[in-house]
Amino acid sequence: MPPNPPRPRTALFVTCLNDTLFPGAGRATVTLLRRLGVEVDFPAAQSCCGQMHFNTGYRKETARLARHFVDTFADYEEIVVPSASCAGTPVEAYPLAAEAAGDRGLARAVAELAPRVVELTRYLTDRLGVEQVGAHFPHRVTYHPTCHSLRATGLGERPHRLLRAVAGIDYVELPAAEECCGFGGTFAVKNPAVSGAMNGDKARHVLETGAHVLAAVDSSCLMNIGGRLTRDGHRVRTLHLAEILARTEQDGPLPGVPVVEAAR
Amino acid sequence: MTAAREEILRRIRAAAVPPAPEPPRHYLRHAPGLDPDDREAVLALFVERLEEYGAEVLRTDRPGPAVARVLAAQGARSLVVPDGVPAEWTADWDGRVRTDRPPLGKAELDATDAVLTGCAAAVADSGTLVLDGGPGQGRRAATLLPDLHVCVVRAEQVRSALPGALARLDPARPLTFVSGPSATADIEMIRVKGVHGPRRLAVVLLS
Amino acid sequence: MTRSFLGWPAFPEAAEREVGNRQLRENLGRATGTIRGKRALLAAERPDWEQLRDSAAAIKDQVLAGLEQYLLQVEEKVTAAGGTVHWARDAAEANRIVTDLVRATGEREVVKVKSMLTEEIGLDAALEAAGISARETDLAAAIVQLGDDLPSHVVVPALHRNRTEIRDIFVREMGRHGRPAPEGLTDDPAELADAARLHLREKFLGAKVAVSGANFVVAETGTLVVVESEGNGRMCLTLADTLISVVGIEKTVPTWADLEVFLQLLARNATGERMSPYTSTWTGTTDGDGPRAFHLVLVDNGRTRALADPVGRQALRCIRCGACMNTCPVYRRTGGHAYGSVYPGPIGAILNPLLKGLDEEQTASLPYASTLCGACNEVCPVRIRFTDVLLDLRAQVADGGKHPVERAALGAVGAVMARPAAWKAAVKGAGLVGPLLPARTPVPGWTDNRALPDVPRESFRSWWKRNEGERA
Numbered sequence: 009m010p011p012n013p014p015r016p017r018t019a020l021f022v023t024c025l026n027d028t029l030f031p032g033a034g035r036a037t038v039t040l041l042r043r044l045g046v047e048v049d050f051p052a053a054q055s056c057c058g059q060m061h062f063n064t065g066y067r068k069e070t071a072r073l074a075r076h077f078v079d080t081f082a083d084y085e086e087i088v089v090p091s092a093s094c095a096g097t098p099v100e101a102y103p104l105a106a107e108a109a110g111d112r113g114l115a116r117a118v119a120e121l122a123p124r125v126v127e128l129t130r131y132l133t134d135r136l137g138v139e140q141v142g143a144h145f146p147h148r149v150t151y152h153p154t155c156h157s158l159r160a161t162g163l164g165e166r167p168h169r170l171l172r173a174v175a176g177i178d179y180v181e182l183p184a185a186e187e188c189c190g191f192g193g194t195f196a197v198k199n200p201a202v203s204g205a206m207n208g209d210k211a212r213h214v215l216e217t218g219a220h221v222l223a224a225v226d227s228s229c230l231m232n233i234g235g236r237l238t239r240d241g242h243r244v245r246t247l248h249l250a251e252i253l254a255r256t257e258q259d260g261p262l263p264g265v266p267v268v269e270a271a272r
Numbered sequence: 273m274t275a276a277r278e279e280i281l282r283r284i285r286a287a288a289v290p291p292a293p294e295p296p297r298h299y300l301r302h303a304p305g306l307d308p309d310d311r312e313a314v315l316a317l318f319v320e321r322l323e324e325y326g327a328e329v330l331r332t333d334r335p336g337p338a339v340a341r342v343l344a345a346q347g348a349r350s351l352v353v354p355d356g357v358p359a360e361w362t363a364d365w366d367g368r369v370r371t372d373r374p375p376l377g378k379a380e381l382d383a384t385d386a387v388l389t390g391c392a393a394a395v396a397d398s399g400t401l402v403l404d405g406g407p408g409q410g411r412r413a414a415t416l417l418p419d420l421h422v423c424v425v426r427a428e429q430v431r432s433a434l435p436g437a438l439a440r441l442d443p444a445r446p447l448t449f450v451s452g453p454s455a456t457a458d459i460e461m462i463r464v465k466g467v468h469g470p471r472r473l474a475v476v477l478l479s
Numbered sequence: 480m481t482r483s484f485l486g487w488p489a490f491p492e493a494a495e496r497e498v499g500n501r502q503l504r505e506n507l508g509r510a511t512g513t514i515r516g517k518r519a520l521l522a523a524e525r526p527d528w529e530q531l532r533d534s535a536a537a538i539k540d541q542v543l544a545g546l547e548q549y550l551l552q553v554e555e556k557v558t559a560a561g562g563t564v565h566w567a568r569d570a571a572e573a574n575r576i577v578t579d580l581v582r583a584t585g586e587r588e589v590v591k592v593k594s595m596l597t598e599e600i601g602l603d604a605a606l607e608a609a610g611i612s613a614r615e616t617d618l619a620a621a622i623v624q625l626g627d628d629l630p631s632h633v634v635v636p637a638l639h640r641n642r643t644e645i646r647d648i649f650v651r652e653m654g655r656h657g658r659p660a661p662e663g664l665t666d667d668p669a670e671l672a673d674a675a676r677l678h679l680r681e682k683f684l685g686a687k688v689a690v691s692g693a694n695f696v697v698a699e700t701g702t703l704v705v706v707e708s709e710g711n712g713r714m715c716l717t718l719a720d721t722l723i724s725v726v727g728i729e730k731t732v733p734t735w736a737d738l739e740v741f742l743q744l745l746a747r748n749a750t751g752e753r754m755s756p757y758t759s760t761w762t763g764t765t766d767g768d769g770p771r772a773f774h775l776v777l778v779d780n781g782r783t784r785a786l787a788d789p790v791g792r793q794a795l796r797c798i799r800c801g802a803c804m805n806t807c808p809v810y811r812r813t814g815g816h817a818y819g820s821v822y823p824g825p826i827g828a829i830l831n832p833l834l835k836g837l838d839e840e841q842t843a844s845l846p847y848a849s850t851l852c853g854a855c856n857e858v859c860p861v862r863i864r865f866t867d868v869l870l871d872l873r874a875q876v877a878d879g880g881k882h883p884v885e886r887a888a889l890g891a892v893g894a895v896m897a898r899p900a901a902w903k904a905a906v907k908g909a910g911l912v913g914p915l916l917p918a919r920t921p922v923p924g925w926t927d928n929r930a931l932p933d934v935p936r937e938s939f940r941s942w943w944k945r946n947e948g949e950r951a
Binding site for chain 3: 053159192194205206
């Protein structure tokens with residue numbers, strides 16, 4: 009039998025939302041990690057972490073997805089996730105889901121696996137120990153710290169440090185940055201009026217910065233804010249942080265986005 | 273033994289709350305950033321906090337003239353003086369002094385301009401005076417209805433923070449903690465001084 | 480006529496109505512902005528802030544774990560100090576006790592210190608039905624009462640009103656209940672506060688019976704504590720002959736020394752002050768000082784139900800500082816009325832279902848009145864993990880089969896997601912946008928005020944397969 013090439017020990021959990029709607033975030037994550045010397049695998053069996061189910065109250069259904077997650081990723085040493093909220097699910101939700109389902113085996117498997125699930129930003133700064141990732145992005149960018157990244161997983165200043173280290177970037181702070189954008193998963197459809205009011209304020213703050221690009225580490229929140237900006241006819245691009253960090257000088261400026269003065 | 277009492281206690285037992293650990297107590301016992309043994313610093317903080325509230329503060333070793341000066345400056349013409357207030361405190365004032373014995377009616381108290389008391393303890397960190405109804409402090413109504421409260425505080429009564437003051441107080445007595453004149457923020461969360469309690473507070477700090 | 484939250488619509492409907500009120504949003508934004516700024520400064524001033532929070536949470540947990548013993552201690556000490564203790568299982572029983580106590584005095588008017596519990600049980604309306612007029616004396620509570628309005632905040636019940644609205648209420652209503660508003664009253668807050676002083680002065684001076692709540696009840700001494708700013712509390716607690724304090728059973732703290740923790744946290748977190756202007760404490764009655772008769776009514780009204788909820792019981796730690804609502808992005812846009820209860824905001828979203836159960840659509844809607852952003856967790860002085868309780872309550876709603884359609888949909892999606900082949904097919908299949916949403920169809924709620932994202936030509940997994948195929 010021919011010897012199998014060594015399988016990468018780092019898995020990408022791209023998340024269902026990125027897989028289906030924001031594949032660019034996933035592609036950028038792969039590009040970035042490879043540039044930093046990390047060989048990353050994409051186990052094709054993966055689907056959804058179950059956060060939406062859990063947050064809506066469906067714990068037994070979450071347990072089913074938790075079992076699937078554990079089965080899919082059990083053999084990997086580290087699982088990198090380009091989403092703060094989905095990276096939190098195995099830690100925050102799976103133990104409670106396992107308890108609700110009365111599945112002790114799952115609880116044990118989750119306890120063993122959860123510490124190996126790492127959000128992308130934290131993976132870069134804490135595991136790889138890099139802030140300068142060789143990125144080049146000559147555009148005016150602002151950053152929305154999503155609630156999960158800010159308060160649940162405590163990313164703190166990590167994303168800002170990574171962004172400020174990007175060559176050519178014109179990074180501007182977002183006013184009232186720590187305010188929720190109003191997405192909240194099913195909140196957006198269960199309480200559309202309130203969600204819309206929150207989102208409207210967030211979009212206004214984004215516009216106040218004059219940034220041409222809004223970055224975040226959760227595509228869900230970007231979908232929310234971006235949806236508002238688009239509906240109102242604004243041309244601010246929403247990009248996952250990885251999509252900025254992945255671009256190099258060779259890539260040149262992002263087509264269709266104004267280039268900042270200093271970089272010309 | 274009412275049925276309601278038994279039912280509530282039964283429900284509490286049925287809730288089966290597991291035992292809780294002993295609470296940690298790692299907070300400061302003194303005002304932050306201050307050496308509690310530096311008495312001058314403690315008193316300076318006390319004065320600063322009171323002045324932030326808009327209270328008038330006089331530091332003196334002669335209470336009589338200070339009390340007279342405060343009352344005159346505030347335009348007070350009548351003063352309630354509870355039992356136990358040293359005669360020296362009012363010796364220099366020539367306005368009308370009323371004792372609270374027999375107890376003055378509510379309307380009489382309301383019609384009096386000012387009240388003069390000592391206190392049971394004081395807190396520098398929050399600029400707080402504590403009255404406990406003991407000698408020289410009067411019953412609560414007497415310190416409530418007149419519009420100006422003049423309080424004489426002896427320097428040794430000032431603790432740097434609340435824990436030190438609470439430990440010296442007797443909870444069996446009716447206590448009033450006063451931290452500045454009455455105020456409200458009920459309209460647009462904007463602080464307005466002076467509602468129902470005394471609208472003006474003056475402190476004579478004896479040291 | 481006293482308004483109540485009875486029959487209030489579920490949160491989404493009530494919130495939609497409120498959020499459309501531009502004046503309300505402006506009022507809320509201004510007031511909560513002011514108070515958040517002050518609170519942040521005063522909390523930052525304490526280097527031991529987190530330690531104070533640790534202690535407060537742990538002391539309250541100790542209370543909940545030993546509640547029976549602490550309440551018996553309260554009963555013993557209050558009785559020994561000359562007070563009378565009454566127990567009320569629910570709102571009706573509490574109202575009956577208070578009404579009977581007032582009737583026994585022969586009085587037809589009582590003055591009240593602001594108390595959220597008496598709002599919760601509808602005491603004013605119960606007294607009114609018995610021919611007893613209860614006058615609110617806290618400025619904000621009086622604004623609400625005079626305006627035949629409902630409270631919208633636990634610290635400042637009239638937070639939803641601006642100065643001009645308050646002026647109009649005073650001019651219109653004060654004369655009907657006593658001394659009218661002064662001629663030419665403007666909307667200057669100082670003038671408005673002065674009008675309230677004059678209006679209420681005669682009530683205080685004539686008061687024979689007062690009704691209060693309490694911020695804390697100290698078990699070891701039987702001492703009650705009321706924290707306030709205006710002096711209306713002192714007036715009621717001191718000038719009446721009979722004092723009736725209506726207090727939730729969870730307000731207990733074990734020892735006198737425990738107050739050093741709560742009194743240092745409460746005002747900083749509630750109003751951005753080091754201490755509120757007035758803190759009054761009393762133990763039973765005192766000869767020659769204050770009321771001659773003191774009654775303590777200990778009220779359950781759902782608290783033992785909350786206590787039986789292993790995750791939710793932490794809500795009973797609450798000391799009603801209101802910081803969670805001041806910081807909540809949902810509350811700041813809807814105001815308090817949307818929550819259909821005197822307890823709005825994050826604490827209301829968990830406390831109301833815990834007190835009342837999840838059987839009604841209104842209470843079952845409250846755990847979903849949050850984006851789970853977690854801002855409330857960070858400001859809570861007793862470290863209530865609001866998001867944990869919200870999620871647990873949502874699980875209880877889901878398990879109770881409240882949303883059968885949603886359950887079926889999420890169940891089906893879950894089944895697809897847990898089977899790799901089915902999931903891959905779903906992702907590849909034309910027109911499936913995300914896990915739930917069919918492409919290009921307006922999504923109720925979402926497309927009200929947002930565009931749907933463009934559907935990419937290629938999913939990530941297709942790209943990976945193509946790309947990896949090239950690499951291999």
